[in-house]
Amino acid sequence: MKFSEELFDEVKEIWDEYLKHPFVKGIGEGTLDKEKFKNYLIQDYLYLKDYAKVFAMGLVKARTMKEMKFYHESIKGVLDDETAVHVNYLKGFGLSTDEVEKYKVELTTASYTNYMLGIALKGDSKDIAMTIMPCTWSYYYIGKHLYETYKDRLEENFYVPWIKEYASEEFRQCTEEWIDYIDEICENISEDEKERLKDIFIKSSLYEMEFWNMANK
Template identity: 50%
Template sequence: MKFTEYLFEENKELWEQYLVHPFITEIGEGTLPKEKFLNYLIQDYLYLKEFVRVFAMGVVKAKSIEEMKLFSSAIGGSIEDEAATHIKYMEQLGVSIEDAEKCYLKINNRSYVSYMQSISLTGSLKEIVMATLPCTWSYYFIGEYLLENYRDNLLENYYGDWIKSYSGHEFKDVVEKWIDYTNELCSNLTQDEKVSLNTIFNQASIYEMDFWEMAYEDLLEKEMV
């Protein structure tokens, strides 16, 4: 069994909860209130800014040029590709980049990024990958599910572009590249190492669920820094 298969099996029950979360199902149905989506967009935009700092530490700790390129590409992809979808929707909903930059990280979001950044500072490359992989991988897991189950509604769905961005071939290629790298990096682990790395992967997966909860339940953050 490949290591990522082990991770998926260990966290499958939690990941399947993403698919029935009201934020996700209402995205698929196209019924999610736009103020909730805007709240999510702003917080995720702020999250991506901090997320890339974790990959930057991956560049620092990389052992080879190829690893440096991989972590560097993750920085560019997060800032340019993912952020572009967020910016497009935010502007449609009347919030500029400058407005978003002035918003606070909410406590769930701050806790998540602090966890990843602490791992990046003190941990190994393996641990950095465990802290970041659930975000990238689970978004494709969700996007693929939404595309499969709400395909007929996609053209009329306000959130169709969001679904397509996380279920498309380009994003799939990124995810598969990270899965392949993870399996290469984490080959020949002891059982204790597997358990230890899965603990980080699981905690990051829990933070992903907390993020959906935060986005669905909280009101739009009006306070500015």
């Protein structure tokens, strides 16, 4: 079994709870309160700023030029592609990115990003991959589920750009590239290291749940 498959087995129960979460279901059904979504976007935009810094630490600690290019492209994807959906929605809410950056970072957001940054500062490429991957991978997991579940009812859904972003072929490819990268760098590692890496992966997955809980308040 590939290590990525072992990781997925460890967190599938947690990720399946994301799919049942009222906030996530509200996006799919188009019934989510728009004020909640605005607040989520603000926190997620602030989260992505630090998320990109974790990738940047991966670039610093990369061992090969190929690995450096991989992290560089990932940073560009976060800063240019993923934030674009946020920016468009925020404009619709009358907020510029300059205004968003003045908002307070909520405790859950800060706790999550501080955890990732701590792992990135202390760890190596494997540790960094473990702490960032639950976000990317689970968002594709959610986006794909929402699109497949609600695709016949998306025409009037306010949240369809968000759903299509995370269910897109481009995002699928990005996720698959990261899964392949994990399997490559974690090949032939010891059982002790596997358990340590799984723990990081699980903790980041639990932080993702806390982020959804915060968004739904």
